[in-house]
Amino acid sequence: DAMVIQNPRYQVTQFGKPVTLSCSQTLNHNVMYWYQQKSSQAPKLLFHYYDKDFNNEADTPDNFQSRRPNTSFCFLDIRSPGLGDAAMYLCATSRAGTGEETQYFGPGTRLLVL
Amino acid sequence: GQQVMQIPQYQHVQEGEDFTTYCNSSTTLSNIQWYKQRPGGHPVFLIQLVKSGEVKKQKRLTFQFGEAKKNSSLHITATQTTDVGTYFCAVEGAQKLVFGQGTRLTINP
Numbered sequence: 001d002a003m004v005i006q007n008p009r010y011q012v013t014q015f016g017k018p019v020t021l022s023c024s025q026t027l028n029h030n031v032m033y034w035y036q037q038k039s040s041q042a043p044k045l046l047f048h049y050y051d052k053d054f055n056n057e058a059d060t061p062d063n064f065q066s067r068r069p070n071t072s073f074c075f076l077d078i079r080s081p082g083l084g085d086a087a088m089y090l091c092a093t094s095r096a097g098t099g100e101e102t103q104y105f106g107p108g109t110r111l112l113v114l
Numbered sequence: 115g116q117q118v119m120q121i122p123q124y125q126h127v128q129e130g131e132d133f134t135t136y137c138n139s140s141t142t143l144s145n146i147q148w149y150k151q152r153p154g155g156h157p158v159f160l161i162q163l164v165k166s167g168e169v170k171k172q173k174r175l176t177f178q179f180g181e182a183k184k185n186s187s188l189h190i191t192a193t194q195t196t197d198v199g200t201y202f203c204a205v206e207g208a209q210k211l212v213f214g215q216g217t218r219l220t221i222n223p
Contacts, residue, residue, distance in 0.1 A: 031209065033210070040218065041215075041216075042213040042214065042215050043213055045210055048209065055209065055210075090156055090157070101147075101206055102147065102159045103159065103204075104159070105156040105157050108156050
């Protein structure tokens with residue numbers, strides 16, 4: 001089935017040790033999003049790619065970077081994870097320009113920072 | 115930027131009771147979407163409302179969009195334990211969705 005896939009599902013890293021989370025999609029959607037979600041909170045948008053155009057949210061720390069090498073893949077790089085970066089990271093996709101901007105979410109990667 | 119207020123933040127009901135969550139915006143919305151996130155899961159799209167006064171039903175779930183397109187509600191009739199989770203409304207901003215704070219529904223069986 002077409003879907004949004006995130007790897008790994010769980011990631012443990014050390015304070016300050018760079019980590020990369022990956023997302024892939026088989027929906028051929030042109031927009032891909034990265035969200036951070038902490039317990040009992042709504043997903044918080046970090047940034048998104050509209051095709052190859054990168055759109056950073058104003059309050060996203062510089063510690064968070066992203067790459068989209070092709071339509072199907074998108075990566076979230078956390079350069080120096082802090083304890084406050086422990087969270088669920090959700091990738092989502094949508095097809096812009098259709099009038100129905102439904103977002104399809106992956107299962108998420110839960111990040112633990114030791 | 116676009117903002118939407120969602121209430122209540124939490125709701126605990128007995129199984130079989132009804133449940134309603136509300137979203138309100140100060141500005142007119144082009145559309146509104148609803149998502150459900152099960153505990154430990156990810157948000158899953160439920161429905162999109164576009165027209166003024168629109169009412170849509172999915173089995174025991176009824177979604178409404180206000181006449182002024184500034185508010186929306188999700189009503190669940192006769193809740194079941196499978197309804198447990200957090201329900202989010204979401205509105206479109208510039209190439210992105212803005213989520214409400216969510217209403218977390220817990221159910222006493």
